[in-house]
Amino acid sequence: MVRIVFIHPDLGIGGAERLIIDAALALKSKHHNVNIVTSHHDVNHCFIETRNGDLNVISVGDWLPRTLFGKCAALCATIRMLWAAFYLTVMSDLAPEVIICDQISNAIPILRWFCKAKIIFYCHFPDMLLTQRKNLMKKLYRKVMDYIEEYTTGKADLILVNSQFTKGVFHDTFTSLRILNPSVLHPSLNTVMFDKLATKSDKNSTSNKSSTIFLSINRYERKKNIALAIQAFEHLLKKQNQKKCDSLKLVIAGGYDLRVPENVEYHSELKTMAEKAGIGSQVEFLQSPSDQTKVELLQTSDCLLYTPSGEHFGIVPIEAMYNELPVIAVNDGGPLETVVDGETGFLKRPDPVEFAEAMNLIVEGGSELKNELGKNGRRRVLNNFAFNAFANKLNGYVDKVMEG
DSSP, X not given: OOEEEEEESOOSXXXXXXXXXXXXXXHHHTTOEEEEEESOOOTTSSOGGGTSSSSXXXXXXXXXXXXXXXXXXXXXXXXXXXXXXXXXXXXXXXXXXXXXXXXXXXXXXXXXXXXXXXXXXXXXXXXXXSSOOOSHHHHHHHHHHHHHHHHHHTTSSEEEESSHHHHHHHHHHOGGGTTOOOEEOOOOOOHHHHHHHOOHHHHHTTTSOOOEEEEEEOOSOGGXXXXXXXXXXXXHHHTSOHXXXXXXXXXXXXOOOTTOHHHHHHHHHHHHHHHHTTOGGGEEEEEXXXXXXXXXXXXXXSEEEEOOSSXXXXXXXHHHHHTTOOEEEESSSTHHHHOOBTTTEEEEOSOHHHHXXXXXXXXXXXXXXXXXXXXXXXXXXXXXXXXXXXXXXXHHHHHHHHHO
16 A cells, blocks of 8 residues: 555646646555545535545645746646645645646656655646747746656656647657657546446437437637537538428536636637627536536437537547547647547548538438447456556556656
8 A cells, every 4th residue: 555645726627637636546456545635625516426425625825826826827826836835845744655647747846855755747738838928028927837847747656647649748748858758548438437327218219219419528728619510510400401400509618717817708709709600698607517427418418519629638529438428639749649530530620621521421320320329338447447447557657657
């Protein structure tokens, strides 16, 4: 048994958070002592495992600001993470032997100075590529933050990345770290959770329904390009007769946090877009759906639309395929490693017309095509992204740093 602590900036609802929770559950299943330290954890806006006792979560430093008058979010996130690291190593009695840090590497020096634990850094994606530099002050500010990110990332005992795509970006971005060879640990799917939440009525409810439901699941962030789903749906409707048109529906579900202005603004923009297109009555918006609702959506919909470009991995297509849901995704980034074009769904350029053409194949193909793509997708998940394989691989990395 190894004492392991995960340190994560904001344990809300998102792909990075889902991965950290699954990683914690995976190591707990290997009989390790596992805890999570985070700077923010809202029991009303989190994954169920972090509030039902499955995982022990310690929230510290939430009194620290998230921004300075709406600016310097990266600096504030670093400060909050540094405080969490200081708490973990100096003030707590957790005494970790292995610390798994993700998203913000700037805390690694604090972890090194005050404790002897081995440090694993999980790189979802270089932070320096996730921001814009619109003016000179922002460029200077980011130059300092970028240098710190690259320097501190190299101080980990082991670096993990979430895909071959991210590994390539890592080498292209962190030029001083090219001698390092990050290991790829694809996120996994905790299929047990989906099986527990699944019900026979959910699965049977699709057999008699006359509508075709397209589903989008993503946080309400502009980089997720949810507008593509609405635009493609509009193009699809234009190709259908009135009867077929009335039977089509688009459900947009995503993480929504009132503390995040972009969530509020983008949600409003998308609703306005649907109304202006005259399809508002056929587009349903859901905010931060529960796990139960999410599983029901995946089981009762006919196809997932996955719209982000340059996505480093993307767990939602895996969730959809496990629930035998065909996936239409953008043909770059992580989906190239998860979705097989023509076998588990379709990979298309981020163009509304191309997406609409693939959506029309789902409509015209009916249950026969959906079932074929769905079964192929579930088989692919079980063969390549199973929780047990993920747990064994991650446990192997823990053994590796302990031996080193």
